[in-house]
Amino acid sequence: MTDLVSVSVEVNGRLREVTVAPHHTLLDALRDDLGLTGTKECCLVGECGACTVLIGGRSVDSCLMLAAEADGLAITTVEGLATGARLDPLQQAFLDTGAAQCGFCIPGQLVSARALLAETPRPTREQVEEGLAGNLCRCAGYEQIIEAVLRAADPATDGSPAGAPARPSGEPHPFDVANVPDAGLAPQ
Amino acid sequence: MRPFAYERPTAIRDVVGLLGVHGPAARLLAGGTDLIIRLRDGSIRPDVVVDVKRVLDLSDAISVETDRLVIGARTVMTDIGAHPVVRRDFAALADAAMVVGSAQIRNRATLAGNLCNASPAADTAPGLLVFGAVVIVVGPTGERRIPLDDFFVRSGVTSLGPGEMVAAIELPLPAVPRGSAHVRRTRRRGHDLASVTLAAIVEADGVARIAYGSVGPRPLRGAVTADALLDANLGDEARDRLLNQLFAGASPSPTSLRASPDYRLAMLRVLARRAIDAARARLEAGPG
Numbered sequence: 001m002t003d004l005v006s007v008s009v010e011v012n013g014r015l016r017e018v019t020v021a022p023h024h025t026l027l028d029a030l031r032d033d034l035g036l037t038g039t040k041e042c043c044l045v046g047e048c049g050a051c052t053v054l055i056g057g058r059s060v061d062s063c064l065m066l067a068a069e070a071d072g073l074a075i076t077t078v079e080g081l082a083t084g085a086r087l088d089p090l091q092q093a094f095l096d097t098g099a100a101q102c103g104f105c106i107p108g109q110l111v112s113a114r115a116l117l118a119e120t121p122r123p124t125r126e127q128v129e130e131g132l133a134g135n136l137c138r139c140a141g142y143e144q145i146i147e148a149v150l151r152a153a154d155p156a157t158d159g160s161p162a163g164a165p166a167r168p169s170g171e172p173h174p175f176d177v178a179n180v181p182d183a184g185l186a187p188q
Numbered sequence: 189m190r191p192f193a194y195e196r197p198t199a200i201r202d203v204v205g206l207l208g209v210h211g212p213a214a215r216l217l218a219g220g221t222d223l224i225i226r227l228r229d230g231s232i233r234p235d236v237v238v239d240v241k242r243v244l245d246l247s248d249a250i251s252v253e254t255d256r257l258v259i260g261a262r263t264v265m266t267d268i269g270a271h272p273v274v275r276r277d278f279a280a281l282a283d284a285a286m287v288v289g290s291a292q293i294r295n296r297a298t299l300a301g302n303l304c305n306a307s308p309a310a311d312t313a314p315g316l317l318v319f320g321a322v323v324i325v326v327g328p329t330g331e332r333r334i335p336l337d338d339f340f341v342r343s344g345v346t347s348l349g350p351g352e353m354v355a356a357i358e359l360p361l362p363a364v365p366r367g368s369a370h371v372r373r374t375r376r377r378g379h380d381l382a383s384v385t386l387a388a389i390v391e392a393d394g395v396a397r398i399a400y401g402s403v404g405p406r407p408l409r410g411a412v413t414a415d416a417l418l419d420a421n422l423g424d425e426a427r428d429r430l431l432n433q434l435f436a437g438a439s440p441s442p443t444s445l446r447a448s449p450d451y452r453l454a455m456l457r458v459l460a461r462r463a464i465d466a467a468r469a470r471l472e473a474g475p476g
Contacts, residue, residue, distance in 0.1 A: 021191060025189075025224070046221055061296075112291065116291075134290020134379060
């Protein structure tokens with residue numbers, strides 16, 4: 001048996017202390033120790049992106065990182081994207097375009113899209129495709145996901161091909177952000 | 189994942205010390221994008237994982253010195269692909285860094301880790317080989333410099349000795365204007381290992397060189413210079429003879445799932461042409 005490691009991380013703007021086994025991943029710590037189950041466990045080889053989180057603003061696969069490596073770092077998970085009761089524009093755009101089908105990949109898609117827009121606020125379609133290339137959608141709902149990201153980046157254009165009817169944006173949605181742990185804590 | 193102890197030293201000498209104490213039972217962790225997968229699937233079973241990301245005298249940045257570019261061992265692919273001097277003077281390396289994995293992988297994966305992993309399909313290897321990269325290694329007896337061509341032995345094996353680690357990768361700055369490009373073939377668009385990976389460099393004085401990988405146990409430099417490929421009037425026979433010489437070292441595995449040997453050898457020739465054309469176009473377009 002190896003010694004446990006004490007890890008101090010800032011998650012969604014809040015300082016958290018966890019004690020982990022060295023072979024536990026950041027994904028394990030987020031889900032099992034901190035209860036932040038928005039970050040999904042899927043392929044565990046860094047191909048699907050369901051476990052994507054932001055570290056220092058950059059997207060990483062939390063399944064390919066030991067929890068111990070995160071000591072002293074600032075992490076944003078999907079739970080930290082909304083501000084109070086207000087969804088991140090990306091979350092709203094995903095709802096407006098119907099980008100979530102089964103929904104399993106969506107937290108990772110949102111987090112990767114957040115990193116993309118922070119770096120490239122007005123991406124081209126090709127830049128969105130490349131920025132989200134590490135996030136697989138098993139429903140193959142890529143068109144709506146790309147449309148949502150383009151719409152969040154530039155609400156004036158709906159991201160859909162020319163001539164397609166624009167969908168209403170900003171309508172109230174039954175989704176209740178108050179039920180999401182850590183919502184409203186970040187980004188600070 | 190099988191349990192292991194975790195060490196996070198802050199100085200290179202302490203990393204070397206840990207490697208000395210634990211020998212092959214210790215594994216270095218940089219980006220972790222290969223290591224964590226192998227820890228999880230049990231193909232490696234170290235007693236100690238030594239995280240080098242907080243080693244203060246191991247750089248995570250690229251510095252431009254009088255005659256060379258120095259890439260610290262903790263530098264990640266994203267930063268290599270975005271660096272203005274890499275993009276201008278080592279474009280093939282910038283190309284290659286930006287096709288490794290996905291954004292998430294490139295934000296963690298280090299160039300040094302890619303080299304130490306010694307995959308024959310490593311996309312950064314041809315780009316570094318054409319530029320004459322040198323690997324700076326530190327170990328129990330001090331520092332030594334290994335030309336990258338002597339660093340690769342075979343798949344998964346490098347010439348690093350016991351207790352040694354990579355500290356940096358050096359690339360000589362260009363003496364004459366040049367263009368370079370990296371190209372690859374994959375089974376599908378997007379995130380895939382290369383079936384063939386190749387880099388070319390064309391210099392203003394008419395010298396052209398290539399390096400390639402994923403067609404044998406290790407990445408290779410072209411056995412001869414590829415200058416004659418710049419000649420649009422080169423006859424078919426002469427071209428075939430040159431290509432045979434260039435790729436004399438290619439020995440693709442007949443058991444690979446990614447592509448057959450015949451396909452790989454045919455694609456090497458296609459990619460050589462494309463990379464040289466792209467490199468020449470960049471040379472003609474000038475810096476910037």
